[in-house]
Amino acid sequence: MEVETVTDYQKVKVAKKIKKMFGHINPQTSIELCPIRDIMALASDKWSILIILYLGFFPVLRFNQLKKKVFGISNKVLSERLKTLERDGYLSRKAYAEVPIRVEYQLTNFGHSYLQKLLDLTEWVDTYKDIIRENRLKYGAL
Known part of the structure; x- marks a missing residue:
């Protein structure tokens, strides 16, 4: 499978978006202050992505x-990720006053909007997974 050619127009369009996103940031002081890096790190680790994908497929999960x-x-990592995703607004947590306590998680509207972007990315990965595997073989990573 061959990767599609990126046109000069697409490259210019991407360059403008990146400049708009990062153009105001001073590289010497941005390492610790970059909100994009902070948010992407929390929302795009493998566990958070899987949690969001599963909550997208199963509307409510305990x-x-x-x-x-x-x-x-x-258990510890799942608990941490759920708290972080709830704090940032991707999912909601509902506890029921029962014995034993029942807690359910579901995506918020904001979480569903992020799920849409994750699905775009997972479709891209599915489309190009063979190329990635071939590249890994060439590199000697498999």
């Missing part, structure tokens, strides 16, 4: 259901 679906995540 902690243990998420733990089973997000294979390999520890």
Whole structure:
């Protein structure tokens, strides 16, 4: 599979977007102050992405259901990611006064808007996964 050619117009369009995004940032002081980096790091780690994707497929999930679906995540990391995603507005948490307590998680409207962008990215990965694997083989990474 061959990667599509990026036209000069597309390159110029991307360059303008990047300049608009980063043009006002001083490179010497931006390392710790970049909000894009901060937000992207929290919302795009592998665990958060999986949590958001599963909550997109299953509208409401409890902690243990998420733990089973997000294979390999520890209770501590899942709890941390859920708190972070709730704090930033991607999902909501609803606790029921029952014994034992029942807690459910679901995406907010904001979380659904992010899910749409994640789906675009996952479609891109699915389209180009063979090229990535070939490149890894050439590099000796597999």
